[in-house]
Amino acid sequence: MPEPRRSDGLSRLAAFIAQPLTHYSKARNFDFGPTRRGNVSLLSPYVRHRLVLEQEVLDATFQRHSLASANKFVQEIFWRTYFKGWLEQRPDVWLDYRASVAQLIKSLDSDPDLLKRYSAAVSGKTGIDCFDAWISELEQTGYLHNHARMWFASIWIFTLRLPWQLGADLFLRHLIDGDPASNTLSWRWVAGLHTKGKTYLALSANIARYTDNRFNPEGKLATSAPALTESSVFPLRDLPLAQTLPNDDDYGLLITEEDGCPETLALRTKPKRVLAAVATQQRSPLPVGEPAREFAAGAVADALRRATQHFAVDGQLAETENWGNLLAEWAAQNNVSTVVTAYAPVGPVAEILATTKTHLQKHGVRLLQLRRPYDSVTWPHARRGYFKLKDKIPSLLETLGIESEDEFQDSRSEAV
Ligand SMILES: Cc1cc2nc3c(=O)[nH]c(=O)nc-3n(C[C@H](O)[C@H](O)[C@H](O)COP(=O)(O)OP(=O)(O)OC[C@H]3O[C@@H](n4cnc5c(N)ncnc54)[C@H](O)[C@@H]3O)c2cc1C
Known part of the structure; x- marks a missing residue:
């Protein structure tokens, strides 16, 4: 099973895209069971916690494949992008x-x-x-x-x-x-x-x-699926404006389970200190499972380790989920007036950051969330159905600077 380390995610990505991706399109729908997962990438825990970025998956894919041959895989990556962008613009659904x-x-x-x-x-x-x-x-x-x-x-x-x-x-x-x-x-x-x-x-x-005949629940399943209905209407909101970090700031960097790749954030100067915090239990009022808890905690610890090395600064892992007090104390101890973190999309971490922001303001500390260019480019196209976004994939790849020139790439992937 996946280990919560960026290095493991990158190795998996490399191994996965070394295969012909036409095989993925044919075989991806088969569930051969937990011990036979070679037909799918198992990249989702890495991409979800941003130990590996969507942009990196796409960049690496097009170094070996054309859009034609990698189409299905690329479309799946954009399903994640679509859902994130869609919920971001309809937070009331959450x-x-x-x-x-x-x-x-x-x-x-x-x-x-x-x-x-x-x-x-x-x-x-x-x-x-x-x-x-x-x-x-x-x-x-x-x-x-x-x-x-x-x-x-x-x-x-x-x-x-x-x-x-x-x-x-x-x-x-x-x-x-x-x-x-x-x-x-x-x-x-x-x-x-x-x-x-x-x-x-x-x-x-x-x-x-x-399931390759592992299961056959004949006679045990519902024979119709009448659509559920709901009375609520969920308004569309504009995406929050992207924030940027001023040049001369003395700031502390906060790592959360939403983004485990702090070394690739658009930070112009190095942070004074790094703090990493987890909020996995906030996913639900009921207990969170051990594998989910361990993966998120491992991802945050891995990101902290890399960040302290990359920026050559001290860092610490916080044990509490009361981020308001924690961050206010940490900012005071380290004499920073700004806490910077990667943008947290709609979800438990964003909820915590919203209350933390107010708490920090009372202590004269501001909280900045840096949105990645990938999100700013793609999310505005996720306002309606997926297929509207799907049609835009070639132009989005171009805007993101991802080369997907079919003929050139095809000949290269065949030569490998
Ligand atoms: C009811 C339901 C609940 C789901 N809950 C989650 C969830 O909590 N977290 C999550 O990451 N995915 C969720 N998915 C989507 C999907 O099942 C997983 O992303 C996928 O199975 C991950 O395995 P993989 O990385 O091997 O996928 P691959 O087939 O190798 O796909 C490559 C990548 O594309 C993306 N992707 C693939 N399929 C989907 C999809 N249907 N929706 C969004 N992104 C996709 C993922 O980033 C994935 O890593 C859910 C799907 C369903 C039907």
């Missing part, structure tokens, strides 16, 4: 999800039928063998294949008739790539809430085929 999870967890105490069905599902006792196996795989490894995630979510919603928000919460607590945008919006997509009215129905024949 707030609504958070409120529903809190409410539903409370209602488990007062609704014995819901509690019974929920408990059977999360303890892997539904009698649907694939579903019960995926629960145990999720808890033990922190990873599920994309197709298994789709089947799982569909069975959760349409066969077990459980609230989608509790399923999304389960994933967010256990996945080592647990991501507010990809996760919440994928669950909403399966439920027919993201693309309104369009749902995903898990079929036993499809599960049998794409």
Whole structure:
């Protein structure tokens, strides 16, 4: 399984793109089981925590492949970009999800039928063998294949008739790539809430085929998937303006689990000190799984180690999730008036930073979040459906300075 180190992510990326990516397009939908994952990249925990950047994945891909041959893989990378940009511009979807999870967890105490069905599902006792196996795989490894995630979510919603928000919460607590945008919006997509009215129905024949006949839940699954509906309307907001770091600042650098690549941030001068903090438990009111917790903590520790070496400054890992007091004390001790961190997209870390910012202001310290150029270029195109963004991929690659000249690249990848 993935180790939470940038070096491991970069090695995986190199090994993955050394193969012909046409194989990926044909084989990616097969879930051969936890011990046979060679048909997918397993890059998601690295990209989610930005131990490896989307831009790096795309740059490396086009050094060996053309857009034609890497098309499917590139489109998948842009699915992540799309979901992040979309949620960034509709943050109320996240707030609504958070409120529903809190409410539903409370209602488990007062609704014995819901509690019974929920408990059977999360303890892997539904009698649907694939579903019960995926629960145990999720808890033990922190990873599920994309197709298994789709089947799982569909069975959760349409066969077990459980609230989608509790399923999304389960994933967010256990996945080592647990991501507010990809996760919440994928669950909403399966439920027919993201693309309104369009749902995903898990079929036993499809599960049998794409699990290489490891499972066949014939006769046990819902035969229809009526779209869920909701009364809330989620307004579109403009993206917050990107902040920049003034030239002459004495600042401290904060590393969070949202961005494990501080050495590549647009910092003109080196920070005075580095502080790293984790907030993994803030993903949910319920306990976060060990693999997810360990991956996030490992990613932050790895980023801190690299940052202190790269900038040749001292750093420390914070043990508390009360960032307000922590950062105010740390700024005072180190005599810095600005705390700089990589931009945290909508999610638990952004929530914490919002309250921390107010707390720091009272102590005369400002908090700056630096957005990466990749996000500033791509997110504005994620206002509607994915296909609007997909059509823009060639021009976005050009704007990002990523070379994808088909003929030249094709001949190079064939020669390798
Ligand atoms: C219900 C559900 C919940 C999900 N929750 C998460 C989540 O919390 N975090 C998360 O990172 N992904 C989530 N996904 C998306 C997807 O399943 C994973 O990103 C993918 O399985 C990761 O494995 P991989 O790196 O081997 O993927 P590959 O097939 O090798 O894909 C390459 C990269 O493309 C991106 N990608 C691929 N598929 C998707 C997708 N459907 N949506 C967004 N990005 C994608 C990822 O960055 C991935 O690393 C979810 C999908 C579903 C259906």
